[in-house]
Amino acid sequence: MLSSPRSLRLGRAALLLACTAICVVTVLQLRATAAPLPTAPAGPDRWVAMRFARLVEANGRVIRDAVIVVHNDRIHSVGGPETPVPPVAALVDLSRLTAIPGLIDVHTHMSYYWDQRETARPWEQLANRPSAVTVFMAQENARRTLGTGVTTVRDLGSFDYMDIAIRDLIQRGFMNGPRMFVSGYGLQITDEVPQRQRPLQDSGRADGVAEVMRVVRQQVAAGADWIKMYGSTGSGDDVSGQQTFTYEEMKAAVDAAHSLGKRIAIHSYGASGARDAVRAGADSVEHAVDLDDATMQEMIRRRIFYVPTIDHNRYYIENAAGFGYTAEAVERMKSFLARNLQTTRRAHQLGVRIAMGSDAVMTMFGQNTRELGWFVQAGMSPLSALATATTAAATLLGKEKALGSLAPGYLADIVAIDGDPTTDIRSVIHGVRWVMKGGIVVVSQLNDEKNRLRVMD
Numbered sequence: 001m002l003s004s005p006r007s008l009r010l011g012r013a014a015l016l017l018a019c020t021a022i023c024v025v026t027v028l029q030l031r032a033t034a035a036p037l038p039t040a041p042a043g044p045d046r047w048v049a050m051r052f053a054r055l056v057e058a059n060g061r062v063i064r065d066a067v068i069v070v071h072n073d074r075i076h077s078v079g080g081p082e083t084p085v086p087p088v089a090a091l092v093d094l095s096r097l098t099a100i101p102g103l104i105d106v107h108t109h110m111s112y113y114w115d116q117r118e119t120a121r122p123w124e125q126l127a128n129r130p131s132a133v134t135v136f137m138a139q140e141n142a143r144r145t146l147g148t149g150v151t152t153v154r155d156l157g158s159f160d161y162m163d164i165a166i167r168d169l170i171q172r173g174f175m176n177g178p179r180m181f182v183s184g185y186g187l188q189i190t191d192e193v194p195q196r197q198r199p200l201q202d203s204g205r206a207d208g209v210a211e212v213m214r215v216v217r218q219q220v221a222a223g224a225d226w227i228k229m230y231g232s233t234g235s236g237d238d239v240s241g242q243q244t245f246t247y248e249e250m251k252a253a254v255d256a257a258h259s260l261g262k263r264i265a266i267h268s269y270g271a272s273g274a275r276d277a278v279r280a281g282a283d284s285v286e287h288a289v290d291l292d293d294a295t296m297q298e299m300i301r302r303r304i305f306y307v308p309t310i311d312h313n314r315y316y317i318e319n320a321a322g323f324g325y326t327a328e329a330v331e332r333m334k335s336f337l338a339r340n341l342q343t344t345r346r347a348h349q350l351g352v353r354i355a356m357g358s359d360a361v362m363t364m365f366g367q368n369t370r371e372l373g374w375f376v377q378a379g380m381s382p383l384s385a386l387a388t389a390t391t392a393a394a395t396l397l398g399k400e401k402a403l404g405s406l407a408p409g410y411l412a413d414i415v416a417i418d419g420d421p422t423t424d425i426r427s428v429i430h431g432v433r434w435v436m437k438g439g440i441v442v443v444s445q446l447n448d449e450k451n452r453l454r455v456m457d
């Protein structure tokens, strides 16, 4: 705790000291971000104080000339310019920028990496490359995600437990990337004839209640934080949305996950799979279009989240040539995208809880928050859109006391953006300049000399 707090209004001598401190600290921070792995300043007790033009949260709280004091990995205090700052605190001047909470993307596939120097199609590359190599390459996906202000992700589908490896490498400081909640193998039904020439990546394969229970337990035993179940067809250029698992199988997966203290996301492109996922009590329903009002009311009643992932079809459409998708497939994706937007509009009107998931794969990392633009098109205010990537997403993760807000005791995940997120969501999507994750600066674009040397006064 603080022994002798002081105000930011320092005397001349103290100001000089502070100037020296901030110059040194800011340069250190910038050096740290230039290196591949940012490291924490030495010492058991780290204090950092930051000043911003304003602080904005999804609940509408705005503080002008905001000061945030961080102690180690947590936020210690938040307030206006009079906020007491401990004498030992390093001072960081971000007074031209707006502070928002670190963002959360609740649907990624971090291990899906596309090496664009290769001629093979991205899905083919992923299937044929050794997983250890992919994990190494996926560092780029993780870094690009941080660059969008996303400091936490829920990763919904990988194989060979690459997601668990990436999560742990980030946590142990060997990789720079967002905090990850991962799901291991997504559960899938048997839906193809085994092909002799290709090893089956089928550790998520399950048919019938008993197998569903076994595969859920296997993912948890392997270290998964979440369970992912593919309740319908649909992926990449396939937007067909035929239900796969039955209601009974979904219910078995939900019960098995919940009894082990884990939450479950059920993927369904179509309405029927989503309806059964809701009846079965999934914690979130991913992608689905054409949800009827009764299903949406049931989602409200049971506090089930809708994660629309509208933007991932925009990404596939724009990159159809690279993926080898046909013109007909592009037309189908365009029509799906329009229905996805319409379903989101209706869900928001009725009051269904919505969380931001990009469904980022391959080179979509770095575009994780474009989904927020669709949410505003679907009728959300910029602040409601911000909530889907902060407070709402944190609630979906069960981390509403640690993530999604800039309040004392929360993890020090702070994003500095250029612009005003209360009026323009583009400031969140395109305006990220600086990112702190758990008290460590992980992104900084503040490399102009003037900004580097400015001090708090």
Ligand SMILES: [Zn+2]
Binding pocket: 107, 108, 109, 156, 157, 359
């Ligand atoms: Zn996905």
